[in-house]
Structures are given as structure tokens and as C-alpha cells.
Amino acid sequence: MRLRKLLVLFAVLAMIAAACGGDDDASADPDKITFGFIPSERAETLQDDIQPIMAALGEAMGIEVEGIVTADYNGLVVALGTGQVDVGAFGPVGYVQAKDQYEDDIDLLLKSVRFGAPSYHGQWFATPEVAATLCDDAPTEAALDNTDDGVALMDVTEVLATQVGKTSGSGNAEAEVLDDGTAVDPGLACMGSLEDIKGYKVAFGSATSTSASVYPRLQLLDLGFDIEADIDYSYLGSHDDAVLAVYTGDFDIGASFDDARRNVRTENPDVGSKVVVFNITDEIPNDVLAVRATLSDEFQQRLYDAIESYLATDEGKAAFDEVYEWSAIATAEDSEFDIVRDAVDKLGLTE
Secondary structure, eight states: HHHHHHHHHHHHHHHHHHHHHOOGGGGGOOOOEEEOOSSSSSSTHHHHHHHHHHHHHHHHSSEHHHHHEOOOHHHHHHHHHTTOOOOOEEEEHHHHHEEEEEEEEEEEEEEEBBBSSSEEEEEEEEOHHHHHBBSSSEEEOOOOEEEEEEEEOOOOGGGOOOOOOOOTTTSOOBBBBBSSSOOOOOOEOOOOGGOOOTTTTEESSSOIIIIIHHHHHHHHHHTTTTTHHHHHHEEOHHHHHHHHHHHHHHTTTTEHHHHHTGGGGTTTTHHHHHEEEEEEEEEEOOEEEEEEETTTTTHHHHHHHHHHHHTTTTHHHHHHHHHHHHOOEEOOOOGGGGGHHHHHHTTTTTO
């Protein structure tokens, strides 16, 4: 009799669980999802650029997929954490802030692979006149990269990230010519010291951009800088804006991802020679997609598979390259971003 009562109790509990839904209950999954992006770059065209991706994912999953661009990192953090969007594309800092604020409400879906690597770095750049004061040797057609022996000045064919003025990264990179026949200047670089930038006017991206603000500022802190007193800096909102601020001479120095000069090369084909890279940050985990934790495991896997399948097509590669230069995706663990959490803590960016 006792066994029968227990069996009845278990059956009732199972019925209640099924009615309420849960992380593994596919019946509770939506027939429409909203995909949130932040305007870290190409802000003026991002809303249009994401539409082919949204259409392809919607077709693959058999649901409506809407793409929106939020005002900034914090807007997307709150939107995902409170369920206003279902999927969010974050930089490492944005993801860490979102997960730490809404720990039980957000799952990490995937990390991006860019240029065949799961990590990237930020770059420091300057006007040619300022670069001449920071570097021991004259700028040359080259790129900076992190190696086992530290930062090194390398031939552009030896680095993964595509540099301005070239058609590809590592391998047989060819000189780039625009559709109208205009040649794009190759990117110049030199080895320069950050210790010598005191007193200069510095352009960062947004305050929470990992490569255009957080890691560069962490470098300065580690060098003993009083950032408020030692440099005259501003947050300009995007990587493109930081590059253009130095290109126009409004700022002496800027920071962005490597190599954000390519983003503005169409309108400014001489950006590679007028904006000189002189230092880089440590390696940073690539950007990610995070999702509402209430989406079932099955639904999350369907979304992962749809993105992976789309990226395997020429159309998908072109679409993701236009938006965030993703070439592939991979699974990720939250612990991989502990190094980013340390940086956020040191800079007081926790909410």
C-alpha cells in the first residue's frame, strides 16, 4: 500500500512539473525569439546587416527570429536578464556583467571563433607624429601579435587577424583594392611603450568594451598610471569612432580590437598609414552568445545547430563576417571568463 501511494505521489509531481515547464521542457519553448545585439561597431548599418542571419535562423528553426540593436552593453544586459530578449550577442565584459547580475537567468550558449582562434587582443594606435615619439624604430608594414616570448612585430602573413590593406590574415595575404580601383594603404606598426603616453589625448571605445577600454586601461593600471590624472581620455562609444578620432587628429592615441582600421577603410583607404599600431593587450576570450536560461536544453541545441549550419555556408560566412567577423563557433564554459572577471573587478566595473 505504501509503495502504491509513493508511485501515485511521484506521478502527481511529474504532472505538476510538466504543467509548469522547466529548462528541459521543450513544450514551453517560444515560437518567436528576439535576438539582441550591441552597436560596438558599424552601428549605423548593424540593424540591416543582421537581417539575413535572422531570416536564415528563423527558416532553419521554423520560428520567427527578430533582431534588435540595443543602445549599449548595459541595455542588452538588462534586456536578457529580465527576459525582454531571448538571445544576446556579448563581448566578454558584457557577458560577465550579465551573468554576474542575473546568474540564474542566463546560460552561455557558445563562443565565437574568429580567424581560426578562440581569442583576440586589443590594439593601441596613434597618429604618425605621436607614434614617432613612442617607438624606437620607424613604423613599417607589419603587425603586432602575442607570442610565447611576448609581444612581437611580425609580417602580416604570420598573424591570424586580417590587417588593413590586406585581403586575408595568415597565409598569402594580398594587397587590397576597393571596387572602384582604389588601393588600400597597408597597415603600419611599430613597437612602442605605453609608459610614454602620459599627457596625450586618448580615445577609448565604450567604457565596457573589453578590447577598446577594459584591457587597455588595465594595462595602464598595472604600469602604475593614475588614469584620471595621467591621460586626457574620452569614451567614444565604438571601435570605429576611436579609429576615426585618431585618423582625423582629434585624438593622439586610441584603442580598439585588432584590426579595427579595416572597418573604415572604404571611406578612408589611407587609414593604415595615418593610424599606426604601437602596442597590444593580452589575449582576450572571444565574444559569445548567451540565452535565457528558461529555454530548454533541446531548444538551445537547436539554436546552436542552426547557427553552426548557417556558418558552414558561403552565405552564412559572409553574413557573420559582415556583422562580427565570426568564422565558426564552439562550446564554452563560464569559467573561461574568470580572467575577464578579474579585470572587471580591478577596474570597478561590477554592478
